Amino acid sequence: MIDVVNRSVRAIPNWVLYVAGAVPVIWLYVLGFQNALGADPVDAIERNLGLWALWLLIAGLCITPLQRLTPLRLIKLRRPIGVVAFFYVLVHFLTWLVLDVQIPSQIVADIIKRPYVTVGMAALLLLLPLAVTSNNWSIRKMGARWRTVHKLVYPAVLLAGLHMVMQAKGFQLEPLVYLAAIAFLVAMRWMPLSSFRQAFVKR
Amino acid sequence: MANRWRNTLTSDDVTPEAMFVNRRQMMAGAAALGLGLTASPLRAAGLEPNSFEDITSYNNYYEFGTGKDDPARYADQLTTDPWTIKIDGLVEKPGDYALSDLVPQMTIEERIYRFRCVEAWSMVVPWNGFELADLLELVGVKSGAKYVAFETVLRPEEMPGTRFPVLDWPYREGLRLDEARHPLTLLATGIYGKPMPNQNGAPIRLVVPWKYGFKYAKSISRITLTDQEPPTSWNMANAREYGFYSNVNPEVAHPRWSQATERRIGGGLFAKREPTLMFNGYDEVASLYQGMDLRKNF
Numbered sequence: 427m428i429d430v431v432n433r434s435v436r437a438i439p440n441w442v443l444y445v446a447g448a449v450p451v452i453w454l455y456v457l458g459f460q461n462a463l464g465a466d467p468v469d470a471i472e473r474n475l476g477l478w479a480l481w482l483l484i485a486g487l488c489i490t491p492l493q494r495l496t497p498l499r500l501i502k503l504r505r506p507i508g509v510v511a512f513f514y515v516l517v518h519f520l521t522w523l524v525l526d527v528q529i530p531s532q533i534v535a536d537i538i539k540r541p542y543v544t545v546g547m548a549a550l551l552l553l554l555p556l557a558v559t560s561n562n563w564s565i566r567k568m569g570a571r572w573r574t575v576h577k578l579v580y581p582a583v584l585l586a587g588l589h590m591v592m593q594a595k596g597f598q599l600e601p602l603v604y605l606a607a608i609a610f611l612v613a614m615r616w617m618p619l620s621s622f623r624q625a626f627v628k629r
Numbered sequence: 630m631a632n633r634w635r636n637t638l639t640s641d642d643v644t645p646e647a648m649f650v651n652r653r654q655m656m657a658g659a660a661a662l663g664l665g666l667t668a669s670p671l672r673a674a675g676l677e678p679n680s681f682e683d684i685t686s687y688n689n690y691y692e693f694g695t696g697k698d699d700p701a702r703y704a705d706q707l708t709t710d711p712w713t714i715k716i717d718g719l720v721e722k723p724g725d726y727a728l729s730d731l732v733p734q735m736t737i738e739e740r741i742y743r744f745r746c747v748e749a750w751s752m753v754v755p756w757n758g759f760e761l762a763d764l765l766e767l768v769g770v771k772s773g774a775k776y777v778a779f780e781t782v783l784r785p786e787e788m789p790g791t792r793f794p795v796l797d798w799p800y801r802e803g804l805r806l807d808e809a810r811h812p813l814t815l816l817a818t819g820i821y822g823k824p825m826p827n828q829n830g831a832p833i834r835l836v837v838p839w840k841y842g843f844k845y846a847k848s849i850s851r852i853t854l855t856d857q858e859p860p861t862s863w864n865m866a867n868a869r870e871y872g873f874y875s876n877v878n879p880e881v882a883h884p885r886w887s888q889a890t891e892r893r894i895g896g897g898l899f900a901k902r903e904p905t906l907m908f909n910g911y912d913e914v915a916s917l918y919q920g921m922d923l924r925k926n927f
Binding site: 458459461464465466467468469471525526527528529532535536539540541542592593594595596597598599 | 682750901
């Protein structure tokens with residue numbers, strides 16, 4: 427069964443993954459144009475893209491632990507997931523900028539003065555060099571430094587989770603669950619694997 | 630005693646629902662063709678009430694969940710008939726008032742008001758309701774009373790959102806007595822001439838158009854006259870972000886976003902931000918706050 431999954435994942439051409447990743451964004455905007463996203467389409471687009479980006483970033487963080495703890499080999503998906511996640515973050519940001527806040531002076535003021543915007547903006551900036559270097563040429567060119575640079579994904583996803591928590595009004599559980607899951611996935615990188623192996627894999 | 634206040638927005642400004650739908654389709658069509666939007670004269674004047682659909686599908690009513698569509702999805706579980714309001718505290722005639730006895734004694738008017746949410750979006754809503762002042766007169770306010778406290782019904786079995794401590798339930802709101810007696814202040818029982826939909830706070834809710842929407846306590850089960858400023862839910866949850874007064878004020882930013890502008894709901898994907906007006910445009914309430922620092926008393 428796991429072999430089938432591993433083999434089919436390997437068989438998918440990358441361009442299929444990128445196209446499949448772009449479809450929900452295009453679809454969301456088509457619905458927006460048709461006024462089919464409810465009373466506040468801008469809010470719907472922002473929320474959905476933000477949430478989907480977070481899902482993808484979390485999925486990306488799961489790949490390495492799964493590889494270490496299970497026979498699942500999904501590493502091939504890591505780059506497409508990361509690049510598509512960045513695309514969602516970017517469209518999320520541009521939607522906020524162009525359709526929501528609109529006014530340039532207010533955009534600048536929001537980024538500086540509103541901590542949740544500052545945090546989200548920081549996450550975007552941390553992801554930018556990762557998106558730019560997500561290609562074979564950069565991996566060859568950068569050598570060992572590539573791995574170091576791509577560790578930026580940990581603070582970036584933590585900030586993305588924090589960005590969600592900071593927007594909640596009142597005491598809301600859902601954003602905290604996301605942040606806790608992210609914190610756990612990041613912390614796993616520094617935990618001894620033997621403790622997990624015993625829990626995950628029956629020998 | 631009713632009819633103290635006159636609408637500047639009249640029923641002539643209410644767009645028939647069919648026409649509204651047509652205009653929306655036209656706008657969507659124009660946008661899809663990349664033509665951009667030319668604002669209709671009605672929109673430019675800011676007089677066009679939102680559609681019944683917008684008003685009843687985009688709600689903040691955390692007792693039913695924190696999503697904007699949660700109230701429309703879950704609020705039908707709430708039993709609104711029979712309904713009694715407990716009126717107590719510093720009143721001459723305290724007691725449990727059946728809504729079915731109370732409403733016939735009041736004059737129901739239509740009031741088309743701007744509605745400004747603290748989240749920086751806005752609508753125009755054609756409410757039906759009576760002036761809170763009339764109810765206060767009916768029950769008799771004792772001389773020591775300075776504030777009016779409102780409580781939303783709390784029924785965890787009918788309100789799935791209250792199973793989580795998002796706020797310290799029940800939802801509580803309050804007004805100063807002079808604010809409560811202002812002719813703009815309503816207890817609303819309907820929208821567009823229809824009974825109040827559950828997601829909008831059926832069967833009876835507060836409407837205070839110069840304040841942010843969270844002041845408009847929904848599904849009111851208790852009204853208490855007090856001599857002390859009553860605790861209010863959002864202020865209890867986060868005093869830095871939500872003051873007792875919460876008057877619409879473009880100059881006092883919410884710590885997490887600016888209040889200088891607002892997005893009108895219903896304008897589609899490309900709705901331009903509009904400037905937020907002091908007291909949401911209801912300048913006649915300014916005298917209530919004379920001599921007060923509205924930055925401190927936000």
